Amino acid sequence: MSKPTIVFDLDGTLIDTATDLVASLNYTIAAADLEPVGADDLNHLVGHGARVMIERAFALRGKPLAEDELSPLLDRFIAHYQANMPGESQPYPGLIDTLDRFEAAGYRLAVCTNKMEGLARPLLDGLGLTRYFSAITGGDTFAVRKPDAQHLLGTIEKAGGDPQRAIMVGDSRNDILVAQNANIPSIAVPFGYSDVAVATLNPTIVINHFDEMTLELVEKLLIQ
Ligand SMILES: O=C(O)COP(=O)(O)O
Ligand SMILES: [Mg+2]
Structure with a gap:
């Protein structure tokens, strides 16, 4: 598999x-x-x-x-x-451990942002995070952007992944919608920038901290 x-x-x-x-x-x-x-x-x-x-x-x-x-x-x-950049920008608590955990378990990791790719890449570089990701796509990478399913599906394809074995993690409406549009399970985080409580967006699950994003949890989401 x-x-x-x-x-x-x-x-x-x-x-x-x-x-x-x-x-x-x-x-x-x-x-x-x-x-x-x-x-x-x-x-x-x-x-x-x-x-x-x-x-x-x-x-x-x-x-x-x-x-x-x-x-x-x-x-x-x-x-x-x-x-x-990177200015005051900081990875959220527990993020690096989470990336390490999934990298060690053989997962492919990718970024799908509506930020311009030309801003997303140097920011990730400046924070030493680029090496984790098999693909980094921005709002201007494709002809469409989140919540259009093709942004997420195109990111998974660039990463060499399989949309049947993928999940999306995000903080706002477009992330949950793009996952729904692409028929992919989603994890919502409540610590980002959303104008509504993320649970009301109907993600597959909400986590409050990256420590909750365990291998067991993600494996369960993948077989749903
Ligand atoms: O910069 C934006 O407006 C959105 O960025 P995001 O998709 O990474 O949340
Ligand atoms: Mg966001």
């Missing part, structure tokens, strides 16, 4: 990126005289990549955003985020 694959979301699942996302977003929107946002606002702003995050910040502040304004703002965000 082929090695199983575990696909992780990035922001709010593998890595607590809130402080750096807020800093880069506030630097970006300050150019348009928008009031800074706080970490709590991220729950509504994150999930569809930087472009949508900027659009949502304008909506939050009730300020219209013309199409031709967006591109320079996105460039401003990317430049600031790139220059400062």
Whole structure:
């Protein structure tokens, strides 16, 4: 039987990126005289990549955003985020042990994020995490992104995995939806950026800490 694959979301699942996302977003929107946002606002702003995050910040502040304004703002965000990473960003507690545990058990590991691939890779590099992953895909890697099933299925394929032997781990709506759309079991974590309690998204299971993500648990999910 082929090695199983575990696909992780990035922001709010593998890595607590809130402080750096807020800093880069506030630097970006300050150019348009928008009031800074706080970490709590991220729950509504994150999930569809930087472009949508900027659009949502304008909506939050009730300020219209013309199409031709967006591109320079996105460039401003990317430049600031790139220059400062990994910044304050940190893997969530228990993550490294969990990656080691599943790597040692012969699992394939992958990342499926709506962050731009060009931002996700240097961030994972900067935190010394890249070597764990057989594939890292971003919101701009394919023609579609989460919650479209093809983003997750394409990630599993790139990792050399089998969608019949895969699970998705994530912190928000798009992660649980993409898993449902691809007919793959999901684990939700409540410590990331979600505008609703993750249990209401109907993941296969919720864990509160990576220590709960045992081999036994994942094996059980794989045979469901
Ligand atoms: O950066 C975003 O908006 C989303 O990122 P995620 O898919 O890794 O949570
Ligand atoms: Mg996330």
